Structure formats: structure tokens, C-alpha cells
Amino acid sequence: MLALSRKRGESIIINGNIQIKVLEYNGDQIKIGIEAPKDITIYRKELYDVIEEENNKALNSKLPKIK
Amino acid sequence: MKIETREFGLIEIDETDIINFPNGITGFEEYKKFIILSDESGIFSVLQSVEEINLSFVLLEPLRFLGDYEVRIDDDLLLESIKTTTIDDLRIYTTVAVGGDPTKMTTNLIAPVLLNKKLQIAAQFILNDLNNDLVRYPIYEAISASVKGDTSC
Numbered sequence: 001m002l003a004l005s006r007k008r009g010e011s012i013i014i015n016g017n018i019q020i021k022v023l024e025y026n027g028d029q030i031k032i033g034i035e036a037p038k039d040i041t042i043y044r045k046e047l048y049d050v051i052e053e054e055n056n057k058a059l060n061s062k063l064p065k066i067k
Numbered sequence: 068m069k070i071e072t073r074e075f076g077l078i079e080i081d082e083t084d085i086i087n088f089p090n091g092i093t094g095f096e097e098y099k100k101f102i103i104l105s106d107e108s109g110i111f112s113v114l115q116s117v118e119e120i121n122l123s124f125v126l127l128e129p130l131r132f133l134g135d136y137e138v139r140i141d142d143d144l145l146l147e148s149i150k151t152t153t154i155d156d157l158r159i160y161t162t163v164a165v166g167g168d169p170t171k172m173t174t175n176l177i178a179p180v181l182l183n184k185k186l187q188i189a190a191q192f193i194l195n196d197l198n199n200d201l202v203r204y205p206i207y208e209a210i211s212a213s214v215k216g217d218t219s220c
Contacts, residue, residue: 038147041090047197051178052094054202055191058124058162063074063106063113064169 072115073123075104085117086187089148093178093191098122101189103160103182110210112160114180126160127174132209138179140192149183149190158182164203173203 004012011021018040023031034042069079084102091098095116103126104113116122129136138159140146151157160180165172177196182189 039089041148041193043193047193047195048093050197050199050202051175051191051193054164054175054178055092055094055124055162057164058175059122061125061163061165061172063111063125064163064165064172065108 070102070115070117071120072104072113073120074106074113074115078104080117083187086182086189088189088191090190092122092124092180093193095122110214111163114160114162125163125165126180127163127206127210128159129161129174129176129179129206130159132206132213133176136176138181138192138194140194149181149188150186151183154181156183156185158184163206170207171205172207174206176201176204178202 006012006022008022008024011019013019017037019035021033021035023033025031036042068082069077071077080102086101086103088099088101090096092114098116098118100117101114102117104115106112110127112126112128114124114126138154140154146152146154149157158181160182161174161176162178162180163172163174176194177198178191178193180189180191
């Protein structure tokens with residue numbers, strides 16, 4: 001993992017087309033702004049992890065037979 | 068062309084049956100080409116990767132069984148990725164998780180698969196609502212009620 005320090009208002013640019021900006025911070029919460037091309041998905045990680053886990057569960061499911 | 072499927076063995080499909088997932092499926096983003104196969108039950112479908120036989124998901128259409136299920140996508144950019152401007156043009160599927168006991172099957176209402184059938188493009192969208200009850204929503208009751216022709220809701 002690359003670790004960078006930024007001040008309020010400063011940005012990071014990834015892959016030439018994804019920009020991450022520190023908007024504000026308040027105590028232990030930080031507001032981050034992200035600019036990225038439309039085809040790039042951006043999710044809070046805890047949400048992403050839950051869905052990934054559920055997809056894995058679904059993957060191990062076989063087609064049920066319901067009469 | 069012939070492809071290997073986990074549920075149905077070797078089958079024949081047409082190139083035009085192939086659905087493109089530009090962003091893949093959450094957790095499996097490198098796999099972009101799938102087909103959706105119907106099951107004889109008329110209840111479930113199977114989302115099968117044409118690139119990896121073991122990447123196979125059971126799907127259902129939640130709107131058939133849950134009258135009040137609503138998919139609201141506030142971010143227009145998400146819909147742009149599947150080249151649509153309105154949710155009405157899309158077919159909505161959700162994945163099904165089922166273990167040994169079919170009566171305990173659940174479906175993931177937080178991360179529906181939205182398909183633009185005309186252009187054969189789809190994506191799995193994560194709705195911004197982390198609610199564990201909706202990630203593993205018990206669906207067996209609603210399905211059997213529907214199969215029995217029970218219209219009480």
C-alpha cells in the first residue's frame with residue numbers, strides 16, 4: 001500500500017484519470033472527493049466486502065428444484 | 068459455439084446470447100462475458116460465465132415475488148455504464164444463496180444484477196444501503212406462495 005500525507009484541499013491522481021481529494025476533516029472523520037471515469041465503480045469498502053462475501057456464498061449454491 | 072456450464076453441462080449458444088459485464092461481478096471483476104440460462108422451473112435462472120465454468124450463479128427476478136421491491140439508483144453515472152437512462156428498460160435479477168436446506172434460501176436484494184437486454188450489457192450494482200436483512204433475504208416463502216398460486220400478500 002502506498003501511503004501519502006495530504007492536507008485539506010490537496011489531491012492524489014491515480015492512473016492519470018482518477019483524482020482523490022481531501023475535502024475536509026473533522027476529528028476522526030475525513031471527507032474525500034473522488035473524480036473518476038464513469039465506468040469505474042466506487043464503493044465504501046465495508047459494503048463491497050459484504051457483497052463479495054455474499055457472491056461467494058451464492059457461487060457455492062446449486063440450482064434448487066422447487067416443485 | 069459450445070460452452071461448458073456447471074448446471075447444464077455442455078450446451079450450444081449463439082454469440083448474440085453473450086452478455087457483456089464491463090465491470091464483471093463484485094469480487095470477480097476480471098470475468099466479463101456471461102450468459103443467462105433459464106431453468107425449467109420457470110423460477111430461477113443461471114448466470115454462467117463463458118470464460119470460467121465454475122463461475123455460475125443462481126438468479127431470480129425479485130419483482131416476480133416481492134411486490135414492493137424497488138431499485139432506486141440515484142447516481143446517473145451507474146446507469147450510464149450499462150448505457151441506459153431509465154430503470155424501466157432493465158431486467159432485474161438477484162443472486163440466490165442456498166445450502167442443504169432449500170427452505171432457507173436467501174436472495175441478495177442489495178446487489179441486483181441489472182441487464183440492458185437490448186444491448187446485452189449488464190452490471191451488478193451495489194445499492195447504498197448496508198442492511199444485513201436485505202443481503203440475505205429469505206425468499207423461499209414468497210416463491211412457494213407464488214408457485215401455489217397464492218395471491219395473499
